[in-house]
Amino acid sequence: MTEPWYSDGLRFQCTRCGACCTGPPGYVWVNAEEIAAIAELRGETVEETTERHTKAVNNRRSLREKANGDCVFYDRNKGCTVYPVRPRQCRTWPFWESNVVTPESWVRTCEICPGSGKGELISAEEITRRVKVIRL
Numbered sequence: 001m002t003e004p005w006y007s008d009g010l011r012f013q014c015t016r017c018g019a020c021c022t023g024p025p026g027y028v029w030v031n032a033e034e035i036a037a038i039a040e041l042r043g044e045t046v047e048e049t050t051e052r053h054t055k056a057v058n059n060r061r062s063l064r065e066k067a068n069g070d071c072v073f074y075d076r077n078k079g080c081t082v083y084p085v086r087p088r089q090c091r092t093w094p095f096w097e098s099n100v101v102t103p104e105s106w107v108r109t110c111e112i113c114p115g116s117g118k119g120e121l122i123s124a125e126e127i128t129r130r131v132k133v134i135r136l
Contacts, residue, residue: 004127004128006103006127009123019113020113021073028089029134030063030089040085096134096135097136
């Protein structure tokens with residue numbers, strides 16, 4: 001197996017700026033375990049959380065968005081209101097396959113995420129582990 005182009009690792013430090021939580025609509029995929037964790041954190045039932053905060057997309061569920069495109073759990077003053085139990089898609093940002101497939105894709109990621117390319121050096125092994133958590 002060949003080494004990835006990022007074999008020396010990549011730098012990332014979350015600035016909690018919200019750039020990945022706001023802006024144009026998209027999908028934040030959640031599974032049953034993640035919905036249950038969010039429900040518990042919020043003091044809601046799984047059914048309440050599912051109905052209020054997620055939407056059906058084909059055979060999957062995604063977090064809802066506010067009218068301005070922000071994630072339903074993002075507060076522009078406080079940041080992510082479910083941060084301790086944020087979905088795996090959020091936990092693994094920016095180390096998604098689509099962001100690290102080529103050096104050019106990483107450059108584009110660094111242009112939109114102020115924490116990408118800065119801060120802590122994340123090893124290639126850890127990046128690869130995060131990439132495998134959810135394919136995006």
